[in-house]
Amino acid sequence: MPTKDEKKTDAVNPTVSPNALIVELEGALTGGRRTLFDTLKKLLKKEKLNLDEVTFIRRGIGLAPLDAIPELIEALEGDGVSTDKMQAALLEALKSGEAALALAPVLRKLIEAARKQNIPVVAVSCLPAEVAEALLQKSGLEELGVKLHVVKSAAACCPGKKDWQEVCRILTRIPRHCFALVSTGTACHTALSVDLRVIAVADEFTVAQDFGGAEAVYDTAADFDLDDLFARMPAA
Numbered sequence: 001m002p003t004k005d006e007k008k009t010d011a012v013n014p015t016v017s018p019n020a021l022i023v024e025l026e027g028a029l030t031g032g033r034r035t036l037f038d039t040l041k042k043l044l045k046k047e048k049l050n051l052d053e054v055t056f057i058r059r060g061i062g063l064a065p066l067d068a069i070p071e072l073i074e075a076l077e078g079d080g081v082s083t084d085k086m087q088a089a090l091l092e093a094l095k096s097g098e099a100a101l102a103l104a105p106v107l108r109k110l111i112e113a114a115r116k117q118n119i120p121v122v123a124v125s126c127l128p129a130e131v132a133e134a135l136l137q138k139s140g141l142e143e144l145g146v147k148l149h150v151v152k153s154a155a156a157c158c159p160g161k162k163d164w165q166e167v168c169r170i171l172t173r174i175p176r177h178c179f180a181l182v183s184t185g186t187a188c189h190t191a192l193s194v195d196l197r198v199i200a201v202a203d204e205f206t207v208a209q210d211f212g213g214a215e216a217v218y219d220t221a222a223d224f225d226l227d228d229l230f231a232r233m234p235a236a
Contacts, residue, residue, distance in 0.1 A: 017119040019233045020173045021110070021181065022196075024159075025125035025132060025148070026065060028183035028203035028221050029110075030139065031102035036065055036090075037205070039099040040072065043089050049076040057205050062186040064126035064151070064158040065090065095131045101139040104221035111144045113226060119233075121146045122167060126158035157186045164194050177234060185209035199229060 026032035040060070041051040051072060059071040069090065070083045093099040114121050123141060125132035129150045136142045149170065151163045168175050180191040180198050184206050191198050192213045200211035201218045211217045215232060218224045 015118060017117055017233075018173065018177045019117075019119050020168075020171045020178045021114055021119060021121045022149075022164075022167055022178060023107070023121065023123050023146075023181045024183055024187065025101075025123040025135060025141075026127065027181070027187075028201045028206070029104050029107040029181060029224075030123075030141075031104065032135075033061070033183065033203055033205055035094075035099050035101055036060075039090060039093050040069070040086075043086060043093070044072070044076065044078070044081075047078060047081045047086075049073070049078045049081065051076065053205065061205060062157050062184055066127075067158070091128065091131050094127065095134045097134070097138050101135055103139055103141070104224075106221055106224045106226065108144070110224075110226055110229075111141075111146060113230065115145060117230070120171060122149050122171065123147070124149050124151060124159055124163065124167060126151050157190060159187055159190060161190050161194050164191050164196055168194075168196070179229065179233070182214075185211055188212075188214050197232070199224075 023029055026036060037056050044051045055072065055075050059075045060068040066087045069086050073081050073083060111121050123136060123146050125148060132148055132150050136146065136148050149167050151159050164180065168178050171178065175195040176197060178196050180196045181201055182188050182191060182198055183201055183203055188198050188200055188211045198214040199216050200214040201221055201224050207219050216228060
């Protein structure tokens, strides 16, 4: 039986979990993709362009948010609309708080449960660092102890293979102990390609995408099963 001193030591130095959780800052659990769509729709409307959900699904998902803007302008036949101006407007809206994340209730429960088990939670973002940091802070994720990893690669998709590998390296975790909670088929497949364990949580824009290989697939954040996730984690 542990002594009082041993119990006190355990309380001060809790066992560090070998597992880690990685979520997309612009994903389904944060309401990030809906925020991006609504913000871009509003900004493009000022240029007489009507962004609809079908166009956004076809041309605005899988890329980093800034990289998607020229694709959307082209799809909407926005000749003469400045890509640079639209990118700057999007960043300002996100940074200023004009466009805020709407966290799914289950995300808060996930973070709280992870904290009790000393499992680190990292939010991966494909936005510029200054903007991603503002979103993390204003959403309350920073206060909840979520760390930020900003993707710096110039891959055709975001996050790409190297991005997932870099997160695991920084976390000092082997990929098989890192659970990527993704919301696009592209993110699912790039994470799987480097041996991360994947849980797919789709949103209204990505529910029809291919999440083949994921250990579990949920059509909405409300369907997400926390108990199932933690049951899949290897013991310390």
